[in-house]
Amino acid sequence: MPEENYYSSYSFKLISIDVLLSTLTVFGILLIIPPITDFESLRPFREAVGDFNITDVYFSSDIRGELPPETDITIIQMAVPTREGLTEVSAKNYLKTINILRAYEPKTIGVDYQFEISEEDPLYNAAVGILSETPNIVLSKSFDQIGGKLKDTSNTNNFTDIISFGFDNILIGNDEAMRSVREFSLWQDIEGDSVYHYGIELAKRYNPDAVDRILSRGNQVERINFRGNIDKFKIINVRNIIKGNFEEADIRNKIIMLGYVGSNYVSANVEDLYFTPLNENTAGRTFPDMYKLIVDANIVSMLLTDEYFDVLSTWITVTFAFVLCYINMILFGYIGYRYSNFYEVGALILFMIETFGIGYLTVYLFENYRLESNFTLAIVAVAISIPIFELYTDTFKPFVKYVTKRKSF
Numbered sequence: 497m498p499e500e501n502y503y504s505s506y507s508f509k510l511i512s513i514d515v516l517l518s519t520l521t522v523f524g525i526l527l528i529i530p531p532i533t534d535f536e537s538l539r540p541f542r543e544a545v546g547d548f549n550i551t552d553v554y555f556s557s558d559i560r561g562e563l564p565p566e567t568d569i570t571i572i573q574m575a576v577p578t579r580e581g582l583t584e585v586s587a588k589n590y591l592k593t594i595n596i597l598r599a600y601e602p603k604t605i606g607v608d609y610q611f612e613i614s615e616e617d618p619l620y621n622a623a624v625g626i627l628s629e630t631p632n633i634v635l636s637k638s639f640d641q642i643g644g645k646l647k648d649t650s651n652t653n654n655f656t657d658i659i660s661f662g663f664d665n666i667l668i669g670n671d672e673a674m675r676s677v678r679e680f681s682l683w684q685d686i687e688g689d690s691v692y693h694y695g696i697e698l699a700k701r702y703n704p705d706a707v708d709r710i711l712s713r714g715n716q717v718e719r720i721n722f723r724g725n726i727d728k729f730k731i732i733n734v735r736n737i738i739k740g741n742f743e744e745a746d747i748r749n750k751i752i753m754l755g756y757v758g759s760n761y762v763s764a765n766v767e768d769l770y771f772t773p774l775n776e777n778t779a780g781r782t783f784p785d786m787y788k789l790i791v792d793a794n795i796v797s798m799l800l801t802d803e804y805f806d807v808l809s810t811w812i813t814v815t816f817a818f819v820l821c822y823i824n825m826i827l828f829g830y831i832g833y834r835y836s837n838f839y840e841v842g843a844l845i846l847f848m849i850e851t852f853g854i855g856y857l858t859v860y861l862f863e864n865y866r867l868e869s870n871f872t873l874a875i876v877a878v879a880i881s882i883p884i885f886e887l888y889t890d891t892f893k894p895f896v897k898y899v900t901k902r903k904s905f
Contacts, residue, residue, distance in 0.1 A: 515825045518888040555773035600747040604632040604701035608755030632701045636664035636694040662694035676771040695795035719805040721798045755789040808869040817874035828885045
């Protein structure tokens, strides 16, 4: 800091043209930062930073405590160990399993499997009979993402013309290889039809009132309140179902979800795995942590408990960032004028306190009020307010004074 300081008082000045202009300079810089960093070489950095969310701490630590296992959902592991590793069973065994399960009257059976059986296949008629005669069965259907929208480009209808289905695409419009799953879309417009998510279709057959409540919120996208990974769900291997080695209570009146859940993440097919906030390594992750079927089970569990997250309005977060930045400019001016020798240290300490405070506030609101607040703008504004204050005080204002040959604005 130079010895000359353009703030004219030792005291705080809550209303000052300098404070206002320096704050506006910060937000002006924030507007031009995204285009400047829009280079392909910076893409990995942008994706890593963009995928970081401080609220992940709530899920990946002991903050919220240990949650009880889910008791309304039973998952059937439709894979068996072979010489090649864990292998998903055939369509024939899927149908055989469904036929066994329906005798125990589950509330609904969800099938995360793409039946691609042609009408010439001897299995076709059996599939039509079993699927159409199984009450409350729901198929998951994957759609192709084209331009951020879901479209059906497959050559088979996957039997969705005779029974209910829901789309099971995750991270619609995003790079699934890099992004974490934190939210899901309740419905999507697919070629003119409104199609619900697979989890919505399952939950409404178990508790339609719960689904009505979340739909009444009017949000197309909701944050997932993860209960946990595979340790939080009852999982039965398909071999035990076929052999009859299971408890009837685990099937009757339950939500049954059939699909692939690997047992060894290292050797698993990573196409079925996703990053989630439960990942042990919040930063610098190298391997995804949750199977798609478990993500869907967490969605259904959340729908049944009504434990949703609300989102703090954008105008509130922007206003918060502006006010905080404005206060910073007042404090920088005061510190720089009265304690110029300690300006750098004082500004750094202020930045650290505010960053920690913002992080604490974010997690506190998330944990206690289930309120998601994106204060990223505030953190970035605080971070660049220090150099911008100096740039404004030491360069912009002296330059304007020189040009206008006036002592003050």
